[in-house]
Amino acid sequence: DQQVKQNSPSLSVQEGRISILNCDYTNSMFDYFLWYKKYPAEGPTFLISISSIKDKNEDGRFTVFLNKSAKHLSLHIVPSQPGDSAVYFCAASFRFSGNTPLVFGKGTRLSVIA
């Protein structure tokens, strides 16, 4: 049973517009949510995280919104740039206690078209 779900395998957006990537989760006990970006032939790189006690976290062009009641989070990228084209993974974890790895979704491939 997948605990973290990214139901859109791909998304295409025009350069300069907003990209919205969605993620749903099933376990209400998750304490943190993270977004990673992955280019081909490279490992995932950390983008931004949010604690379950927050509903928004912003870092430059990237904002993550969390709706706990809906068990849903989204990553907004504004404005989108061609270099943002990559696979984006949503991940979740419990409060770290020495035994809490990240649980990943399947990823969404973002294509930003110039």
Next chain:
Amino acid sequence: EAEVAQSPRYKITEKSQAVAFWCDPISGHATLYWYRQILGQGPELLVQFQDESVVDDSQLPKDRFSAERLKGVDSTLKIQPAELGDSAMYLCASSLGLANSGANVLTFGAGSRLTVL
């Protein structure tokens, strides 16, 4: 910037052969993870180490996979014998592993791409 080193980057082998992957985490990172990513899927945890001890290997196919981190620094993941279904990207990651210090941000290496023929 500190990196997680992995080798080899690419490995092609025939089924029933043995393969091994090596990982050197960021210096000072106590926690080391091996993930497997099959094409089109997200990374899935195989094994987690805290220093030299295995914390979680519940998803590691122990009949053919083994992992060690003998001195609590670098780590090796071995597959013997390799099967066709083992073709995937094997990702190593590390983190400081501090309890109650916020989100557990993992730093990943570039991965080792395995193709089993």
